[in-house]
Amino acid sequence: NAGVTQTPKFRILKIGQSMTLQCTQDMNHNYMYWYRQDPGMGLKLIYYSVGAGITDKGEVPNGYNVSRSTTEDFPLRLELAAPSQTSVYFCASSFIASGLPGELFFGEGSRLTVL
Amino acid sequence: AQTVTQSQPEMSVQEAETVTLSCTYDTSENNYYLFWYKQPPSRQMILVIRQEAYKQQNATENRFSVNFQKAAKSFSLKISDSQLGDTAMYFCAFMKHAHDYKLSFGAGTTVTVRA
Numbered sequence: 622n623a624g625v626t627q628t629p630k631f632r633i634l635k636i637g638q639s640m641t642l643q644c645t646q647d648m649n650h651n652y653m654y655w656y657r658q659d660p661g662m663g664l665k666l667i668y669y670s671v672g673a674g675i676t677d678k679g680e681v682p683n684g685y686n687v688s689r690s691t692t693e694d695f696p697l698r699l700e701l702a703a704p705s706q707t708s709v710y711f712c713a714s715s716f717i718a719s720g721l722p723g724e725l726f727f728g729e730g731s732r733l734t735v736l
Numbered sequence: 737a738q739t740v741t742q743s744q745p746e747m748s749v750q751e752a753e754t755v756t757l758s759c760t761y762d763t764s765e766n767n768y769y770l771f772w773y774k775q776p777p778s779r780q781m782i783l784v785i786r787q788e789a790y791k792q793q794n795a796t797e798n799r800f801s802v803n804f805q806k807a808a809k810s811f812s813l814k815i816s817d818s819q820l821g822d823t824a825m826y827f828c829a830f831m832k833h834a835h836d837y838k839l840s841f842g843a844g845t846t847v848t849v850r851a
Contacts, residue, residue, distance in 0.1 A: 654838070654839075661745075661843075661844075662843055662844070663740075663827055663841035663842050663844050664827070664839075664841045665841075666839070666840075669838060671835065677836065679838065709779065713781075715837070722769060722833075722837045724783050725839060727780065727781035729778075729779060729780055730779045730780075
């Protein structure tokens with residue numbers, strides 16, 4: 622099973638460039654999340670989705686956009702990259718039903734450097 | 737966002753010994769979930785253990801156990817018989833029982849197991 626797949630694993634961007642981090646899950650999970658992890662820190666929520674067509678902001682959404690057109694895919698778009706967006710990005714998914722949260726499954730992370 | 741505090745940035749333990757990681761959280765919710773995640777050098781986030789706030793019994797998973805003190809808002813993790821493979825960063829995380837089911841993470845504790 623592939624689980625949660627993120628691409629690319631590494632990327633270097635110049636200031637002002639844009640890019641999309643891809644995230645795909647094959648577990649038919651309804652909830653999906655994007656987190657960022659700065660060096661030596663915990664994960665902070667950027668955006669999340671409770672199902673196809675529904676997205677909402679997390680703690681640190683500025684400078685990012687998401688879409689959820691299918692259950693499987695949850696891409697994260699960085700517009701006008703800034704050095705402050707240098708981080709490791711994690712996509713995660715979970716199946717939640719009947720008010721009981723399931724385990725979050727994480728991708729392997731994407732290391733983004735903005736120079 | 738909920739506040740999760742891990743007051744120990746780093747801990748070191750001898751192989752086969754026991755180490756306890758502390759975590760406190762701030763919430764006005766009565767129904768919520770607590771988690772410990774492990775992040776080894778590979779960066780993959782792995783669920784170690786979870787605890788439902790409505791359960792008084794402390795969760796246990798093999799060599800990992802928690803001490804959940806709801807009134808004190810404390811959720812410590814005990815690793816018994818430490819193994820070299822336990823070397824990792826450990827994150828405490830909080831999820832309230834709500835439609836968004838978002839995880840809030842602490843800053844993490846780096847655990848090093850010495851041979």
